[in-house]
Amino acid sequence: SVKGPELLSKWIGESERGIREIFRRARQAAPCVVFFDEIDSIAPIRGMEGVNAGTERMVSQLLTEMDGIQELNGVVIIAATNRLDMIDSALLRPGRFDKIVFVPKPDISTRLKILEIYAKEKPLTGEVNLQRIAELTDGFSGADMSAVANTAISLVLHEYLQKYSNPEDAAKHASEAHVTMKHFEDAVKKIKTQRDSKSGEKVT
Numbered sequence: 001s002v003k004g005p006e007l008l009s010k011w012i013g014e015s016e017r018g019i020r021e022i023f024r025r026a027r028q029a030a031p032c033v034v035f036f037d038e039i040d041s042i043a044p045i046r047g048m049e050g051v052n053a054g055t056e057r058m059v060s061q062l063l064t065e066m067d068g069i070q071e072l073n074g075v076v077i078i079a080a081t082n083r084l085d086m087i088d089s090a091l092l093r094p095g096r097f098d099k100i101v102f103v104p105k106p107d108i109s110t111r112l113k114i115l116e117i118y119a120k121e122k123p124l125t126g127e128v129n130l131q132r133i134a135e136l137t138d139g140f141s142g143a144d145m146s147a148v149a150n151t152a153i154s155l156v157l158h159e160y161l162q163k164y165s166n167p168e169d170a171a172k173h174a175s176e177a178h179v180t181m182k183h184f185e186d187a188v189k190k191i192k193t194q195r196d197s198k199s200g201e202k203v204t
Contacts, residue, residue, distance in 0.1 A: 020065065037079075044088060045086060077097070108135060114142055155183045
């Protein structure tokens, strides 16, 4: 597994060398799977504004390796991206990435399951309604849902530490720290605001 940004280097030729080394190791280890995460960072559309010559060379090197000047027997290449619109179209031609699988954002039942996983063994009050929180988070990603749960818990900790700043008092009253419905609702608002601000930055 390779995270795309980790291959980027400010030194001329280093990024292309990194691509070659990945494929060299893959051939040696075959049969194997090579997984590129965030591939949009190393294979953006050539000629697009902001794409420099070094990045274009890296795209070319990736295409060369996938085309099989040296055969890739027993090597399967998989990649993931949140920005398919930024991937160089040459990568999506037959013989390279032949299939595109779209993974949609989680539906309400999946969001509920994610919340249940993160809320497991956490000190929730009886009035916490995770189903309701799942309903309030339409359009949230899996990462957003984990952020909601973690933010709700951090809100409780923040309140608790403000109330009991002395470590001894905090230890005595540890059982008072509970996650309420309001904590979850405030967490949803906070994550929603963060998402909206990020999408606004992309538009501008």
